[in-house]
Amino acid sequence: MMRFFSKSNGFLSFIKNNVSLTIFTFILTFALYSIKLVNRSFGMDTNTYITDYHDYLNHWYSISRFGEVFLKKLLWGPYTNIYLLNFLAIILFALSSLLICYLFTEIVDNEHIKYYMFIIPSLFLTSTFFVAQFYFVLQNFEYTLAMAFVILSVILIQQQTADKIFTIMKYAGAVLLLTFSIAVYQTFILFFVILVAALFLLEIRESFEKNQPYCFRKLFYRCLPYVLILLISVASYFVFDKLLLNYLALESKQHAENMMIWKSAGFKEGIVSLRMVLQDIIFKPNDLRRYLVYNFGFLATILLLIPLMGKFLLAKNKYFLTTLVCLVTLFVGGLGVAIAMGALPTPRSMAPQFPFLLAFLFFYISLCYKNKYLKIFIIGLVLFFGVTQFKTSSNSLFSEQMTYEEDERKMIQIDQSIKNLQLENADSYKLIIIGTSPSTNKFNLNIFSDLVGLSMFQFGESEQVGSYYITLNIISIMDSLGMSYNNPTLQEYMDVWKNKTTLENSKVDFGIEVIDDFIIVKIA
Structure with missing residues (x-):
């Protein structure tokens, strides 16, 4: 050493x-x-x-x-x-x-x-x-x-x-x-x-x-x-x-x-x-x-x-x-x-x-390689792939940032809509999100690129449990930004999603309703 x-x-x-x-x-x-x-x-x-x-x-x-x-x-x-x-x-x-x-x-x-x-x-x-x-x-x-x-x-x-x-x-x-x-x-x-x-x-x-x-x-x-x-x-x-x-x-x-x-x-x-x-x-x-x-x-x-x-x-x-x-x-x-x-x-x-x-x-x-022209060719390839990688990486990073900002605006919209309901003890309610809302900003690459640039309002949806994991992720991010709501259990989520909410089949892009101690938000 x-x-x-x-x-x-x-x-x-x-x-x-x-x-x-x-x-x-x-x-x-x-x-x-x-x-x-x-x-x-x-x-x-x-x-x-x-x-x-x-x-x-x-x-x-x-x-x-x-x-x-x-x-x-x-x-x-x-x-x-x-x-x-x-x-x-x-x-x-x-x-x-x-x-x-x-x-x-x-x-x-x-x-x-x-x-x-x-x-x-x-x-x-x-x-x-x-x-x-x-x-x-x-x-x-x-x-x-x-x-x-x-x-x-x-x-x-x-x-x-x-x-x-x-x-x-x-x-x-x-x-x-x-x-x-x-x-x-x-x-x-x-x-x-x-x-x-x-x-x-x-x-x-x-x-x-x-x-x-x-x-x-x-x-x-x-x-x-x-x-x-x-x-x-x-x-x-x-x-x-x-x-x-x-x-x-x-x-x-x-x-x-x-x-x-x-x-x-x-x-x-x-x-x-x-x-x-x-x-x-x-x-x-x-x-x-x-x-x-x-x-x-x-x-x-x-x-x-x-x-x-x-x-x-x-x-x-x-x-x-x-x-x-x-x-x-x-x-x-x-x-x-x-x-x-x-x-x-x-x-x-x-x-x-x-x-x-x-x-x-x-x-x-x-x-x-010792040949002068082959060396120039190889350096040319390095420049080409280096610039290509830089462009792709930079685009991915920008896509990630713009999608995060779009997600944040959606979270603020949800929080403000709940506040507009003027519920007593709103922080005691459990938040349930149904549906998905893929990123629509013009800077999103809209490609299969792991989690980079993928909206948290889209990641985690499945036929079996719907948007339950989307709900947990969004509540977690909102909580870190000062917008606190309670998590539903999986059983509670499934019951509301399958049996209680009227928003599941509605044509609205954004809707909100309160059932018992649940606040249900429809996104699209």
Whole structure:
């Protein structure tokens, strides 16, 4: 770790030697995410965290994310400062990109890749996958901090020293950082794996350039400390998780298992589903029936890798198999959630591993190709996909903000309409919302983009329980904004919805009635 802070070759020295990259990284990050510094939009999950802090901490415990709980209790408590959380998340996000670039200079000389490193922030920071992740304001600070910790853990392992005591301390630090990061977000396991695979790909490329052999034995011994630290970290995470759940008398909720095609439909159907998912990601990334987060950049990198693999195959020193192993690891890690589910996962679960996969592949390919015109072509692709991602991400963030403002106006309309009824003890009534009201503002993208830009007056509706979960979410958000109403139970909601209200079949877009101690609001 001392080397990380070294004046000659540490991180601060890296920043000093790469001022342009540092400025570019921070300007790019703030240009894209500054909208979150001047607005207060929040939605699903964040609303529950704000209004029911202690129960939400127990929810995090139950889904094995005790790292989130630790940081919340240590740093923030029940008070949620949306502006501060967003600001810190943006800083840490930019810092993570710079740490990745610094990590690469541990393998390749800084001067050789000084300008190629601009590829990393251009494609990593602009990825729309992160927009889906940063929708969840309640966790974006912890998420970006843990992401930086994962990169730091790899840096600790990578930086070698002859001092055995210091080496043990360094590895122990890596275990602590990685264990904590996994306890914040489990998919950081995949991020660690592909960071390591990327390092070895750069090592093999360096050996190729110097015409030095890089055999399986060398790869095996180089992998050992990373594999051991990963195994120790994962084991430690599971032990701590089990101990905490037993101590708190909470039941573990494996919510991700319910979304796995392999488990629900069987192996054969899982293979078919996975094949279709991979086809969609690679060949149909712009299909609006799917998430608006993929692009043809992934296909472009695959096509550009094919000639390189042929080049390694024909080399005298055997680089092909070691390169292939690292590439397969990189791809499996980047697509790990999709493979595990056998279905197209939510974009937030694919970050940061998939954005890193795309950014690194373009970075790696640009280093490997020597032809001047091919390099220009690759840089052109980076510019194109970087600008495309920036535009899509910016549009998504603006759509999210404008939809939140529209939702807020609807909540104020509901609150004012109830006040106009001049009910005695209005705060003792239970609010019931029936119907849905999708966003109609002209800035809403109106596409399938996870929760980003999705109205809370639309999310959660079902044939079985109607708008019950919409009701709970809206009441929660209204409560956080100072408009307090009571929640109905599911049984009460179903009884009023099915048997009592006259608004269900009415043609009005907005209606309100009072039945017993229920205030029923019809939206459309």
